[in-house]
Amino acid sequence: MKEKLKKLIDVAAGRIPADVVIKNCRIVNVFTGEISDGTIAFCEGHIAGIGDYEGQKEFDAEGRYAVPGFIDSHIHIESSYVRPEEIGRLLVPHGTSTIVADPHEIVNVCGIKGLDYMMEAAKRTALDIKYMLPSCVPAAPFEDAGAVIGAAEMEEPILREGILGLGEFMNFPGVINAADSDLEKIIIAKKAGKPIDGHVPGISGKELNAYASTGILTDHECSTVQEMKERLERGMYVLMRQGSACHNLRTLLKGLTPENSRRCLLCSDDRQPRTILHEGHLDNHLRICIDEGVDPVTAIRMATLNAAECYGLKDRGAIAPGYRADVVLLDDLKDFHVSRVWIGGELTAEEGRYLPEIEFYDTSSVKGSVVLKDFSAEKFKMHLKSNVINAIGILPGGVVTEKLAEKIELDKNGEFVRNPEVDLVKVAVVERHHGTGKAACGFLKGYGIKKGAIAVSVAHDSHNIIVVGISDEEMEFAVNSLARQEGGIVLVKEGKVIESMPLPIAGLMSEESGEWVEKKLTDIHEKAASELGISGEVEPVMTLCFMSLPVIPELKLTARGLFDVTSFSFIPVEHE
């Protein structure tokens, strides 16, 4: 460390040449808001200084803008269906040098072993991936996730160097009600001196005071300027989200002021390869900021310095002596076209192309996660006592459902007889982590499926198997096919797999590229409509992925049965 520091000082003082210099830059200074012409000198992965420097390698920026590497304040890598190494390849060419990732999907499946894998894989990409330790595994106490992470299980990982803090505290009712198990987790993070991410949609007033009083530092769930203001007032950083599913950025920018902007950051939350490949990443957030009239330096600060301050990343977020040599060259401050990206002093991306060779980390520890026991179509038998049932009604364009009372036809054994004229089919959740044999069935209205079946192993947050189909046999075949491919998405019709996207890493991530994921999802969407007849108004995959999440209204299905989110209790399938 001393020899490195000595060399850095020697370069900064001009006594020895830099490793690399980038000449002819317009450097955006996030501390002063000024833009000045100059040469940036790198040494041992850090910035030695800005000034008149010589380097062993010299690069001519040709007058381009030099800005600090971008920091995504909150993202779930698993939601991109690719591995850490691959998310690096996808994001870095857009100027991203650091992401604050919450691996709570894989930890719900694999426990701390999933975190270990994500941390090891992160070492194989130039993107600096910092992790938050997932706080809510499982999301609710009555869930059948692959793992349970209580306060005791957090004591070791929270202290790890690559762990920035505690991940989004989704159980906000637990916090507001001061539940012991939640407070114990919060205290572990506070004792470690590490920040805690929040997740507190729709809460305000004294309940929000209660949540904020614990020191939970951020929220990325604001969807109105009023919510944003209430959180900023209470000292919470607001992470303005622009993901594949949720687009809050334009709305929230209306609430941005010169006085509050230092507490505002940019994040993705979820960002699928399709969105990254076609719209970009934080470069896209920045384009939107400019389009909404935000000053460019203020916008850049939200993607750099502000995030670094919020998460205690003292070595980045600015182009200044001693900072990490994470530098992005931009053609302008309007379209934010990224020309070059240096991370830790290495040229890492050039005109959209990621330069390093990738050697992927071994995935064997997180494969084979789909474990079924005694599974057969028998699990879908319902033995109903009434022909009026509670159906999950799909509301197109989102992940909220409604609770509907529907009349169905039953055979003599109390089993459902599907009427092809009515858009009502069976949906089932099959536990897939520990071979418990748990499974539960319900009914789905408005999905539009007319043939075959579809099954997924990505089902927030416990990631059991969700299957929908026109018959028990098609559903059985879909589940078995999904198990054979170790999870992912499968479409079956008449006893054949007609399309599939295997996600063998924890049943959540592929070993293929982002481009492959994009193509597969496009094909799945196309065949879901053309072959299975699923309604064009419904997103066939995402609709199922959120069908099990018992914290989003109104009616959901878990491996333990039908869950009424409004009453926060399990209810029978039969309507009362």
Next chain:
Amino acid sequence: MKEKLKKLIDVAAGRIPADVVIKNCRIVNVFTGEISDGTIAFCEGHIAGIGDYEGQKEFDAEGRYAVPGFIDSHIHIESSYVRPEEIGRLLVPHGTSTIVADPHEIVNVCGIKGLDYMMEAAKRTALDIKYMLPSCVPAAPFEDAGAVIGAAEMEEPILREGILGLGEFMNFPGVINAADSDLEKIIIAKKAGKPIDGHVPGISGKELNAYASTGILTDHECSTVQEMKERLERGMYVLMRQGSACHNLRTLLKGLTPENSRRCLLCSDDRQPRTILHEGHLDNHLRICIDEGVDPVTAIRMATLNAAECYGLKDRGAIAPGYRADVVLLDDLKDFHVSRVWIGGELTAEEGRYLPEIEFYDTSSVKGSVVLKDFSAEKFKMHLKSNVINAIGILPGGVVTEKLAEKIELDKNGEFVRNPEVDLVKVAVVERHHGTGKAACGFLKGYGIKKGAIAVSVAHDSHNIIVVGISDEEMEFAVNSLARQEGGIVLVKEGKVIESMPLPIAGLMSEESGEWVEKKLTDIHEKAASELGISGEVEPVMTLCFMSLPVIPELKLTARGLFDVTSFSFIPVEHE
């Protein structure tokens, strides 16, 4: 911790009454820049929330402004000549709830034992005193301080809870030249993840890059807007100083912009009781800010949130749920008259009066610091070989001196024969820490002393005894008198002590009150002029206190002899 947090949440949620509420406030929100009416609820020393709350105790603010407790980013308590408990009594009524103190004066005298005392004493005041570990003890390698604190001696104290980081790194030439011993100290702070204060007057360009590249985070030595800008650009926080001796605030405020203000803080550095009692503390800084046209909320942020961010004090700097209940009520945002101060939820000051009873910490570990050996007037014999000597020329109004060649009369033994018509006298430095018997003599021109002698034990940064007098006998009597009173300041005339301020704590601090110190210093200044004839243009005490500091130009005297700061070497008294 869990029970406290649970109670805080319960109060915030409105389920149980607060400990204290302050009703009818205009609350300044440093996050949003807005001012809103409301009630602040306290619980267990923290803020539960702002809203409609009931409390077991209620206080009516009668529409006053509520702002976060002020944070002085850099102060040396010893420069106020009083103990930590007493500085608390003096500062808190001005709205100060936290100070970042560098105890490098006492550590130069007593070593880590001095730090221990300061930390224990700090527990006896409501003021929250955070310490920086002194980095440069002694200030230069050729000094005779009471202690030497190298990197090895820093390893334990840097990790202490009350130690925020590493104190001002004054040896900037060492840092810029990448000296091993300095880098080792820097690395110790970096490994501990703690900030390092800077001290880098007059340096710019690549040398400043070199200094900043180490991660040194602050500078409080800017005296021009240009210096301020250069430091801000490099990511250093600028601490705008308004002390008893140095007044940089008005100058630097000309460089403050909406874009850079978040990196600007307020500090005192040195603040004597006289200044505190007559002008105040950060309330005075804030008045100056307003007078210079700074927006009040921006000014308040520099005294609160910005300082908290800089020093990683995550629990303070704002009035928001979960923050420390450090709240100041102000009559207005122009004169900043402080009406009430709560610290950690306790009402601590009321209309200028500090409320808690003080129980002072035992001072015995840091007394008896003046240790002489074989001292007599013999030490002042000079055996000069030439009657042209290098004299230290006083430049009134500052601490910089000039090097003068002067002709003197010598007796047959080569000893100085004073000419009462010429303003040239002997000055001596006597080592007083380890009884080494070291002493050195030189000549002082322009001090104006006509009778007796004056001796001080406050002499930056090694704090040996400095004595000036018209004869060896008067000087000897002054030194012996000073030793008897265990340090401080003494004025003697014709073999009698005519005035004295004993500073028995490390020879630096009194056990008396700030008011006593003010009166004593006033009396000393008065008698220095009226009884000893010291020039009215010269500050009689401070001039001597800086006479030994071998980093301020041009000619200084240490216990090892005359030091030429320009050539950075010892020189003979005889002019060549």
